[in-house]
Amino acid sequence: MKNLKPETINGRKIIENNLDFNRPYDGVLLVRLKGIWKIVHPLPSADVVERQLTTGPHVEQVSFDTSELTDWDSGLLTFLMKIKEFCSQNKIRLETNGLPEGVRRLLRLASAVPEMKGACKVSVREPFLERVGSRVIDFNQSAEEMLDFLGEASMAFMKFLTGKATFRRSDLTLLLQECGAQALPIVSLISLLVGLILAFVGAIQLKMFGAQIFVADVVGIGMVRVMGAIMTGIIMAGRTGAAFAAQLGTMQVNEEIDALKTMGISPMEFLVLPRMIALIIMMPLLCLYADLMGILGGLIVGLGMLNLNLIEYLNRTREAINLTTVGIGVFHSAVFGVLVALSGCLRGMQCGRSASAVGYAATSAVVTSIVSIIVATAIITYICQVLGI
Amino acid sequence: MTEEPQIIVRDLEMGYGSFVLMRNLNFNVNRGDVFIIMGGSGCGKSTLMKILIGLKEPSRGQVFYDGVNFWGIDPSERGRFMRRFGILYQNGALWSSMTLAENIALPLEQYTHLRPIQIHEIVSLKLSLVGLAGFEEFYPSEISGGMRKRAGIARAMALDPEILFFDEPSAGLDPVSASLLDDLILELRDSLGTTIVVVTHELASIFAIGNNSVYLDGESRTMTTSGDPKKLLAESKDPTVRRFLTRGAETKLE
Numbered sequence: 001m002k003n004l005k006p007e008t009i010n011g012r013k014i015i016e017n018n019l020d021f022n023r024p025y026d027g028v029l030l031v032r033l034k035g036i037w038k039i040v041h042p043l044p045s046a047d048v049v050e051r052q053l054t055t056g057p058h059v060e061q062v063s064f065d066t067s068e069l070t071d072w073d074s075g076l077l078t079f080l081m082k083i084k085e086f087c088s089q090n091k092i093r094l095e096t097n098g099l100p101e102g103v104r105r106l107l108r109l110a111s112a113v114p115e116m117k118g119a120c121k122v123s124v125r126e127p128f129l130e131r132v133g134s135r136v137i138d139f140n141q142s143a144e145e146m147l148d149f150l151g152e153a154s155m156a157f158m159k160f161l162t163g164k165a166t167f168r169r170s171d172l173t174l175l176l177q178e179c180g181a182q183a184l185p186i187v188s189l190i191s192l193l194v195g196l197i198l199a200f201v202g203a204i205q206l207k208m209f210g211a212q213i214f215v216a217d218v219v220g221i222g223m224v225r226v227m228g229a230i231m232t233g234i235i236m237a238g239r240t241g242a243a244f245a246a247q248l249g250t251m252q253v254n255e256e257i258d259a260l261k262t263m264g265i266s267p268m269e270f271l272v273l274p275r276m277i278a279l280i281i282m283m284p285l286l287c288l289y290a291d292l293m294g295i296l297g298g299l300i301v302g303l304g305m306l307n308l309n310l311i312e313y314l315n316r317t318r319e320a321i322n323l324t325t326v327g328i329g330v331f332h333s334a335v336f337g338v339l340v341a342l343s344g345c346l347r348g349m350q351c352g353r354s355a356s357a358v359g360y361a362a363t364s365a366v367v368t369s370i371v372s373i374i375v376a377t378a379i380i381t382y383i384c385q386v387l388g389i
Numbered sequence: 390m391t392e393e394p395q396i397i398v399r400d401l402e403m404g405y406g407s408f409v410l411m412r413n414l415n416f417n418v419n420r421g422d423v424f425i426i427m428g429g430s431g432c433g434k435s436t437l438m439k440i441l442i443g444l445k446e447p448s449r450g451q452v453f454y455d456g457v458n459f460w461g462i463d464p465s466e467r468g469r470f471m472r473r474f475g476i477l478y479q480n481g482a483l484w485s486s487m488t489l490a491e492n493i494a495l496p497l498e499q500y501t502h503l504r505p506i507q508i509h510e511i512v513s514l515k516l517s518l519v520g521l522a523g524f525e526e527f528y529p530s531e532i533s534g535g536m537r538k539r540a541g542i543a544r545a546m547a548l549d550p551e552i553l554f555f556d557e558p559s560a561g562l563d564p565v566s567a568s569l570l571d572d573l574i575l576e577l578r579d580s581l582g583t584t585i586v587v588v589t590h591e592l593a594s595i596f597a598i599g600n601n602s603v604y605l606d607g608e609s610r611t612m613t614t615s616g617d618p619k620k621l622l623a624e625s626k627d628p629t630v631r632r633f634l635t636r637g638a639e640t641k642l643e
Contacts, residue, residue, distance in 0.1 A: 074511050078510040078514050081510070081514055101580070105579065106580045115522035115523040116522065354486050354529075356486030
């Protein structure tokens with residue numbers, strides 16, 4: 001509010017350039033609107049009128065004079081809406097005849113449908129214990145949903161094994177290509193670099209003892225036993241798990257999943273199963289490939305930095321790795337395949353029906369898969385320890 | 390209402406790549422008109438609207454708004470021009486991660502210097518104009534299809550546009566909601582004097598709201614007729630237009 005200095009000229013109070021007041025009769029307040037009333041211009045607030053109504057002599061009716069009004073838009077309407085509300089609260093009659101035809105019609109239109117009471121959501125801060133309680137209930141619910149999903153997925157898998165599952169073979173082939181062959185470039189790059197890094201870290205320590213040749217052991221066992229599997233798992237979580245969640249989430253938004261259900265096609269078998277199978281088949285293969293690339297990375301360091309002999313390095317690697325090591329690595333990756341596919345599909349199926357829900361589903365799919373990969377690795381490592389393999 | 394037409398379309402040709410969808414489009418839209426773009430499915434109604442609102446460039450011809458060659462000015466200028474339009478998309482196209490209030494407030498926050506309290510007032514005004522007072526905090530997914538359409542209109546009106554474009558406003562609505570929507574469109578035109586361009590093939594709407602129109606004929610790839618749809622129904626000799634306006638009840642094509 002600018003220049004709110006009431007001046008009195010000819011017994012009339014001038015308040016603003018485009019607003020002034022007049023009391024032609026007892027109990028009547030005539031509001032004169034002048035000039036341009038558009039939202040882009042600074043406009044007087046309705047408080048000025050309310051002050052007139054509350055402070056001055058008693059007013060029973062508010063009228064308008066718009067003979068000098070040149071242009072108007074929503075700015076004028078919001079102003080009038082507030083006055084109207086104030087008047088109806090204080091039982092003052094609002095005479096709208098002086099307003100332009102369009103304004104009157106819009107005011108009528110705006111009040112044609114009464115405001116939906118109780119529609120406004122009020123956010124109340126819940127007490128601490130209530131929040132803890134509802135979190136626990138939420139957690140229970142999501143755990144239940146997860147188990148539910150797991151159960152359904154297992155049942156779909158059993159159906160697949162008995163050859164009764166319904167899905168399109170062409171979908172499976174496409175998925176195999178998507179999460180197999182098309183992941184090769186990124187898997188090559190990452191595992192080669194991980195091999196290099198492992199070799200570097202090992203080389204510095206082993207050089208102190210003159211045992212450079214054991215770099216081959218460090219890289220070979222490290223890559224083949226866990227690192228190859230973990231790196232492919234994490235790559236696939238970010239690449240494919242997120243894609244699964246986004247695909248299924250978008251299908252959920254477009255009601256495509258509902259369409260499948262109503263046709264009697266189980267989305268579990270039709271959508272989740274092929275994705276699961278594709279990852280379970282492809283992850284071990286990718287893992288073996290990653291192992292190889294990791295060893296290649298170690299070899300580069302061994303030859304380039306430690307001046308080892310090629311044959312010597314390869315022999316050392318072959319001696320270090322046995323079939324059990326390879327088996328453990330492949331087992332890891334098969335487990336990760338299941339985990340990534342399940343978390344991707346689970347989050348996709350749980351997705352809400354908005355654009356941001358799809359984003360959230362993709363994010364939480366990646367988080368869930370990476371967390372479960374790490375936890376699974378810890379468990380498998382512990383079991384191997386106990387079994388002595 | 391001035392005599393100068395607000396939108397003038399001259400020799401417009403549109404297509405995708407080398408495929409020509411429509412050619413030789415010539416028509417005027419006057420200020421305060423409810424202008425209907427009608428025609429069968431797939432004849433290019435929506436494409437024509439995309440050209441008019443600046444989403445797709447025509448392959449030939451010009452569109453003038455108040456004498457300004459819309460596709461001849463540079464893109465940033467055109468962007469400023471486009472703020473004078475309000476557009477209702479076919480499915481509302483409300484941003485699903487925002488509440489209705491935020492949907493309507495976004496253009497106001499971007500293009501005006503209003504304070505949050507003023508924006509809030511305008512948002513409630515626009516919502517009450519479309520009969521959705523009190524629904525500020527709802528997300529688009531929580532309301533019905535008809536309400537989403539009306540919320541879409543509220544958003545289209547956020548910046549007090551001079552021209553409103555509606556793409557299939559009554560598609561997917563029940564007859565009662567559709568006719569209420571027609572009333573709303575007419576009310577907005579009468580009270581605000583806004584020019585309204587509607588793409589539709591709902592006959593009831595066409596006759597209820599339109600006072601000017603163009604018929605795009607998919608067969609001959611051009612407009613075959615234009616004018617007040619009620620007059621066209623009474624006077625037009627063109628068999629395809631007659632067939633369209635009478636739902637194929639008369640004048641079977643040979």
